[in-house]
Amino acid sequence: MRLGALIPLLACVLSACGVPQTPEAFNKTPEAQFLRVVVDKLAVREFAFIESQLDPKLVEPDVRSALERTAAALPAEAVAAVQPVAWRVGVSTNGPRTATVAAEYAYPSSKWFVVSAQLTGEAGSFRILRLNVEPLPAPMAQLNAFTFQGKGAMHYAFFLFTLSAFALSVYAFVQCLRTKGIRRKWLWAIFTLLGFCAFTLNWSSGAVSINPLSFNLFSAGFGRAGWVGPWGLTFCIPIGAIVFLWKHRHVANTPPIGG
Template sequence: MFGLRVLIGLAVTALLATGLWSVVQQVGASSELIAGDAPGISEPDRRALAAPIEDVLAGRDAALLGKLVGELDRNQAQEQIDLIQAMMPAASPESSRLTTWRVTRGTNGQALYGTFEYEFPDHIMVAETTLARTSDSDPWLVSGFYFNFFERSALPPPGISLEDRALGFYAFIAALAAIPVFILITFWAALLWPRVRRRWLWSVAVLIGVGTFAVNATTGAASFNIFSFLLFGAAATWSGSMLDSWVLSIAAPAGAIAFWLVHFLAPPRAPIDDAAAASSP
């Protein structure tokens, strides 16, 4: 059983390390604005979503009008295309990526929604495309397209900056780093310490943080939700959009704190084996 506990401990440690490495990679990507496409979409569907945007950028008005669903007014669509092209930055886009997408199916057929972000030297263009078709064998047709433009100077700085921040923010970052370490140490203690009773219950309980305190890494806006839980007591999330900021979250390591209180304040007990721990009331 000792060997099994060690293997479980190594697996949980690897899970935490993998999550940390993923966050580090995403922070680097967001700082350099090099994050890739949203995962899961097939290449044909991605091309279909991008085609109306590329037609507008290239001035292929007739090609886009020919892809519209039958009920859309072509004259109104042409007016919208002309308006978008008039707002378009003079420079060519430097890069593009699909940030979100979803597909729905119903009695009237299928719909595919996607949002792209295009980088220009001084602007970010957000383009949303909606496609529709009756069945899988039919080609996608355009049922809607929307464009918005944002000046880079008005957007939040990319990534997570630690320069010129309030003292409270540094304290929050310290807690963000310390809580998972404290939880991991407690988890190993719950697995391997001989005097622990109800070992497997404690091993699960110490991994969960209770009550989430979240902070926007750019604006500093904070929120608290007592009815929430975080694995390892910390999290860092980013939508993948250049328009959004990182949200950092911590939770009280209640299980880990309770573990040390119980085992330090309780009367000393003789070491017990796993069989005794499992059979204890």
């Protein structure tokens, strides 16, 4: 299947699962609308309403004081803009529906907050399992922008390794297609595109993670968490490309033996 046909198919699958594809769609979800109501109620100190929405497991003697501290951090002004951060819904056959939702709220006074909540129950009867408010020094889109400004040697090294792994996989793939006399060429072609043992760099924090059991197509990966989360840069050891180029390094100079 061509990539051009795969992308619309993936979008249809995500839509069928109810995953919002745009900020507008996110803001129309019951979870995002409920979270906005909670934020607005916090801003005007309507703590009784929020307490009525808490799951019984969360109710503790100091809930009111915790809500007061949280509300004190929010500006006493209307929200200027909302940016989706995360949205995930889980449905269990032996438990209630749960959802994790997070949004960035921008205020006219150049202040930004990420508010996240874990909810349980159906739309119209949500209960809050967890609520967190975190101030930001700047919008998340700016904090998590993919830029080399202020980056160190690790970022440049990862960028170089990722490009190199990708280029080597593509080169080996093309060479495989162009080389005559290779048995099971289609298997070799697929193998040249596979990289194993993933090294991932969180572009914002600089944290590195290693997954020895992972593999990537084209021996590289580039993506972000959610709409405005940190970018992740991944490279794998291009074992398929290395094995092919080594094993068939003299094939081009020998007569075909089959295909």
